[in-house]
Amino acid sequence: MECRVCGGTDWQEVVSFGLVPLANGFLDPADSYDDEPYYPLGVISCRSCRLLSVTHVVDPEILYRDYPYVTSDSDTITRHMRYVAETCRERFALPPDGLVVEIGSNTGAQLVAFRDAGMRTLGVDPARNLARVAADRGIETLPDFFSAETARSVAEGYGRARLILARHVFAHIDHVAGVVTGARELLSPEGVFAIEVPYALDLFEQNAFDTIYHEHLSYFSVGTLVSLFARHGMRVFDVERLPVHGGSILVFVGRDDGPWAPRPSVEELLRLERRAELHSDAVYRDFALNVDRVRDELPALVRRLAAEGKRIAGYGASAKGNTILNVCGLGPEELEFCSDTTTLKQGKVLPGTHVPVRSPEYAKAHAPDYYLLLAWNYSDEIIRKESAFLNGGGRFIRPIPKPVIISADSL
Numbered sequence: 165m166e167c168r169v170c171g172g173t174d175w176q177e178v179v180s181f182g183l184v185p186l187a188n189g190f191l192d193p194a195d196s197y198d199d200e201p202y203y204p205l206g207v208i209s210c211r212s213c214r215l216l217s218v219t220h221v222v223d224p225e226i227l228y229r230d231y232p233y234v235t236s237d238s239d240t241i242t243r244h245m246r247y248v249a250e251t252c253r254e255r256f257a258l259p260p261d262g263l264v265v266e267i268g269s270n271t272g273a274q275l276v277a278f279r280d281a282g283m284r285t286l287g288v289d290p291a292r293n294l295a296r297v298a299a300d301r302g303i304e305t306l307p308d309f310f311s312a313e314t315a316r317s318v319a320e321g322y323g324r325a326r327l328i329l330a331r332h333v334f335a336h337i338d339h340v341a342g343v344v345t346g347a348r349e350l351l352s353p354e355g356v357f358a359i360e361v362p363y364a365l366d367l368f369e370q371n372a373f374d375t376i377y378h379e380h381l382s383y384f385s386v387g388t389l390v391s392l393f394a395r396h397g398m399r400v401f402d403v404e405r406l407p408v409h410g411g412s413i414l415v416f417v418g419r420d421d422g423p424w425a426p427r428p429s430v431e432e433l434l435r436l437e438r439r440a441e442l443h444s445d446a447v448y449r450d451f452a453l454n455v456d457r458v459r460d461e462l463p464a465l466v467r468r469l470a471a472e473g474k475r476i477a478g479y480g481a482s483a484k485g486n487t488i489l490n491v492c493g494l495g496p497e498e499l500e501f502c503s504d505t506t507t508l509k510q511g512k513v514l515p516g517t518h519v520p521v522r523s524p525e526y527a528k529a530h531a532p533d534y535y536l537l538l539a540w541n542y543s544d545e546i547i548r549k550e551s552a553f554l555n556g557g558g559r560f561i562r563p564i565p566k567p568v569i570i571s572a573d574s575l
């Protein structure tokens with residue numbers, strides 16, 4: 165396999181989880197589960213550019229045409245999307261009538277913040293179910309994948325963009341070269357391409373191995389992104405480290421013939437990555453050992469509690485939660501149900517484990533003794549929201565970076 169960033173073929177094996185179902189492959193309980201698809205899941209690291217890549221690429225037509233994840237289903241992300249809009253408008257003095265194009269625009273919640281500031285907006289998202297929701301709230305959305313061709317037809321129909329946004333979608337793209345070339349063509353010379361991706365350093369520091377699933381093809385460091393964009397006539401000129409989704413970077417990229425000079429933030433993170441020795445095999449070996457530790461300790465803890473007669477449920481039917489359950493061998497034996505706020509997921513069952521997804525109202529009426537916090541990236545928000553559960557003696561099991569029990573007393 166050739167590296168999608170540098171073309172290299174010298175790979176270090178990092179983790180291998182065997183056959184795993186799709187993390188957003190929620191099933192209808194009325195359907196038979198016999199033909200549920202499973203695909204190989206593992207991560208390898210390119211020894212030339214240190215891109216982390218999944219081992220097996222699933223056809224994006226299967227993954228994204230009908231998509232259950234709605235970005236605006238948490239206060240944390242809603243606040244974050246407002247921040248992204250403000251920071252982009254202020255830093256880059258975006259003109260009120262400028263065009264903002266968002267790749268992977270989901271239900272349009274991020275673009276609303278630009279539209280409300282008077283800007284012209286266009287979403288591009290292959291999920292037809294979500295593109296319809298976006299259109300209903302007045303955000304024009306092309307129900308398609310972003311590619312060099314899409315970029316060309318958008319430029320012809322709408323003009324050049326001052327800002328192209330790609331939040332938590334860039335790491336989902338296999339043919340990055342086509343997307344980067346397309347973005348460069350679609351940008352006006354002073355335009356900015358802003359991408360937000362999970363950060364490789366956080367993957368290791370948080371031991372966030374549950375963010376490994378078939379949608380996430382790449383796990384990036386700043387160093388890898390700098391070399392990727394340089395190959396395509398673009399320059400990473402600013403980076404911000406943010407806590408969303410367990411640790412992400414918001415990376416600002418300009419055309420190399422544009423006005424944006426590199427800011428110190430880029431060199432600061434490159435220095436941090438050199439200090440973390442991301443170029444050595446040892447980092448990836450250590451990560452694999454930490455992953456194995458959670459794969460041993462978490463099922464042991466959950467099974468011990470279940471054997472003591474404790475009732476346990478999942479909290480947040482997140483994609484990453486499905487990696488945890490499937491990779492740790494936890495399922496309906498241990499979890500009664502999984503609570504989730506997303507109406508598209510309620511009434512379905514989780515991929516692989518077939519644990520039923522229930523609404524927060526159901527969860528409240530059937531409160532367990534323990535919740536396995538599968539949406540641990542929202543710990544603060546959830547702990548605030550669930551103070552009555554905690555004060556009533558309820559507990560959370562936070563699985564990552566290593567399993568811990570959270571109770572009212574421990575907070």
Ligand code: DWN
Nearest residue numbers: 233237238332379480481482483484503504505539542
């Ligand atoms: O890259 C991706 C990331 C950014 O988003 C996608 N491939 C898919 C998705 O990953 P995820 O499903 O792991 O994302 P979240 O945002 O961690 O999912 C949290 C889930 O938990 C959602 O289904 C909403 C739910 N939730 C809940 O039930 N109660 C969330 C909160 C905050 C809550 O209080």
Ligand code: ZN
Nearest residue numbers: 167170210213
């Ligand atoms: Zn590479």
